[in-house]
Amino acid sequence: MKKVFFTLIAGCLMSGSLFSAQARTAESVSTEENQAAETCPDRTGRRSMAYRGFIGGMMLHTGFVCSNDVTVTSLSGASQKVSLSGAPFGIGGAIRFMFGKHLRVGAEGYVSTLTYGEYQSHAETGWGGILADCAWKIGKCRLFVGGTVGGGSQTNTTILSPIVDDYIAEENISYRKYNFLAVDPFAGVEFSVTRKVNIVLKLDYLLNVSNPQDDFVTGPRLYVGFMFGHAD
DSSP states (O other), X not given: OHHHHHHHHHHHHHHHHHHHHHHHHHHHHHHHHHHHHHHOGGGTTSSTTOEXXXXXXXXXXXXXXXXXXXXXXXXXXXXEEEOOEEOOEEEEEEEEEXXXXXXXXXXXXXXXXXXXXXXXXXXXXXXXXXXXXEXXXXXXXXXXXXXXXXXXXXXXXXEOSOOOSSSSOOSSEEEEEEEEEEEEEEEEEEEEXXXXXXXXXXXXXXXXXXXXXXXXXXXXXXXXXXXXXXXX
């Protein structure tokens, strides 16, 4: 009887030890999984596209733009071939809202003016829209590639003779204005000055995709400016 009693006690003790060990193992695995989920929230998919902050600012730009050759006819019937080309100058700005590690969505708008010809003719292009890009951080720099989809307009004032400073209407002037659907691919880099201030360099190429015109000026534009913001 004593042997049976001691055998039962030994069996209970061994079972208890095994149960306790299994419970500790399960608790340890559960704790490690919770810690992994807390430190790596992207594995769960719940925070992979979380909002991280914003960045925005102003930029100046120049570059080289040109159009096809255009023939302008004066009221007297004289024709003159005009080439719209040169370095534009302009200003504008953008704001971006950051989601996840790479995605940024926002809006931007610019005005770009090209002066050309013997008598200071000028073409003014304005555009803006919704932008999206992807950014990759490398040290203190952030490389980005993206594009803008929106609308724009161009105004061309072609002057064929000297303008006299008087109150008489000029005859040898051609004026055109039209709208277009704008698509603007771009790429650039941001240099971190402080946690909230960046210097931005950007290169783009504006496309008129809905209303092609011979006098539409396009080409690479180089932007430089400051961006201010806050990020997690």
